[in-house]
Amino acid sequence: MSPLLHVENISKRFGGFVALDGINLEVQPGERLGLIGPNGSGKSTLVNCICGTLHNESGSVSFDGHVVNGLAAHERTHRGMARSFQLPRPFHSMSLADNLRIPLLYTVHARKGQLRSAGDLDARCHELLNMVGLLAKAKQMPRDLTQVEMRKLELARAMAAEPKLLIADEAMAGLSHSEVEDILTLLRRMNDRGITVILIEHIMSAVMSFSQRLAVLVSGKKIADGKPEDVVRHDEVVRAYIGQ
């Protein structure tokens, strides 16, 4: 089976600082990949290079059989990539329903070439809000939400674009144990619908229970990639996390 996402030898520097150093990564359709690494190891930079927010200096990113280097972030979203941000970035002047309307108008419409009727759009927004348990707050503004609700809104907005690949960048940071479970259930439900998920996370219990495969970044290099239980016993991973 050809991979859905193929990252080949990607490098990115910020001035003299090497953020990513020749990263290779393949993700199969329908897979649940966990991406871990200490703070500053380059996880978010990698996500930004994959999604087109940053442009990598060398190497290439292929998605769904096409090279997407040089494409703007919104074009990659149109092709089926979606992401949630580490710190939630809602459209703060719009209601929750309108927040979800944006990807429906700009991505789903652009992909399918037909505009849904206003009624259809509303119904779809409500369906998505219901999926994440925020239907009762459809008309409220993002500032009225709690942290966990904000994360759910981020995931719902990513889902609204009907993606093939979802990259959840620390969607659970700062949440309580039960809230983490809530988000994990949501992510599993998305994966059941056939969406490939890359989960970037520091909470190891969540990563271990969710991921089928684990990749580890340290100082911009990938040091391990494989089954979660093997990877966490990997000498280099133990050294990076616990120290010698």
Add this chain to the structure above:
Amino acid sequence: MNAVKFSLIAIAVGLVVMAFATWLHLDYFYFAGYTILQYVVLATAWNILGGYCGYVNFGSAAFFALGAYSSVFMHKFFPVPVPVLMLIGAVVSGIVGLGTGYLTLRLRGSFFAIATLALAVVLQTLIVNWDYVGGSRGAYIIRPETIDIVGFQINYIEYLFVLMLILAVIALTTARTIERSQLGFGFATIRDDELAAEASGVPTLRLKLIATTLSGAFMGMAGAPFPYYIGYLQPASAFSLDYAVNSIAMPLIGGTTSWIGPLVGSILLGSLQQIATVTISSAINLLIVGILLVAFVIIAPNGLVGLVQEHWRKWRRP
């Protein structure tokens, strides 16, 4: 209410204003009214980029002056009727808006504002050194007393007033249509969070270019009849700081998130300035703007429209 219905209502309101002016039979009304309507257009145009997209343009005077100087150029080169001049002004300022947008939209916040201010300075320098349109001496345009329209002799100032009234209706209808369209939603995402907008599939650069072009074109249209109104155009008056400051202050005082804000702000501030000009001196106009801006930032940061909406919400949900 669809756009056609809205523009019909706007035209009806305009006709009532016209009827009132005719009944008043006062030339000064047309003089003052023209200036206020010109500010309605400028404030609405500014708001398309500044209010909807969140990009603060300090160079409104440049786009306005480009429209005015396109008219001066055409007046000498190949005289055409004022409505055609307005279209030419729209094309020239729209193209400059597009170019400026392409060069500066990678800048954010105050950097963008400074770049637009620089544009005004560069263009003013070019005009000052361009002898054909009068250079630093300025250019005279002797406007006829009256104009013949389908057999009726109409006072020229009344004619310019009607043209500006029509332009104001077009600008307001355009702004209102944008606000309720897919484009308006896209603009709002740019104002809220550009990264999140891109991640949701919004082509932010393209949308920003549409906004700069539209905004510039309307400002150019507002400037095109100006040489005929004023009679003598010089760079210092066309590129005056008043236009830049007023086009920002009026939407801010009225409210930037809806089409009605710039309308309310420009009528309020424009009328106050006209009254001050007659009763005290035009020199205090900028002082009025300054004081009102400070007052509104403290009392009503979301403008008059925001203030009313807030009270309305409280009243409905006590």
